[in-house]
Amino acid sequence: MNNIDTNKIMADIADLENKKQMLLLSLQHDIDEIDKDVMKEFREIGQRAYSLAFEGEGNLSALKADFDKIDAFKAEQDAKDKKKGDIIARYDEEIEIMRKLLPQKAEESAPVETASTPAETAPAPPIDPANMGFCTNCGKAYALGGDMFCLQCGTKLG
DSSP states (O other): OOOOHHHHHHHHHHHHHHHHHHHHHHHHHHHHHOOOOOOOOHHHHHHHHHHIIIIIIIIIIHHHHHHHHHHHHHHHHHHHHHHHHHHHHHHHHHHHHHHHSSSSHHHHHOSSOOOEEEEEOOOOOOOGGGGGEOOOOTEEETTTTTTBBOOOTTOOOO
C-alpha cells in the first residue's frame, strides 16, 4: 500500500470520527432539551400539588396527566440514549475496519480514541451542530451547503 492510500484511510478515519461526534452532539442537545422539559413539568407539578394541598384548587387527574407527560419525556430520552449507543457502536465498527486497512506501521501511529488528520491536509473545522443536516432517508449527518447527495444512500439532500 502506498503513502497516498494510507493518508486517505487516515483522513477517512478522521472523517468518521467527526461525523460520529456531530451526531452525538446533536443527540446530546436533544437530550438536554428534554431535560429542560422534564424540569419544567416537575415545577408545574409542584405548583399544582401545592394548590391542591393548601389552597384546595385543582384535582388529582391534572397531576396524573403531568406524570404521564414526564413518562413520555423519559421514554423519548431513553430512545435517544439508545440511538447514541447505536451510533457509537456503528461508527466504532467502521473505524476499526478502516484501521485494519492501514499498514502495521501506520496503524501503530494512528490514534485509538481521537480523530487525526494527515500532515498534508488542513485540520477539520470545529463541528457546529447548527450547520448540519440529516438525510431524510437514512439519517446520515451532512454539512449544510456541502454535499448534494447523501454519501450513505445517495438520496438528494435538502
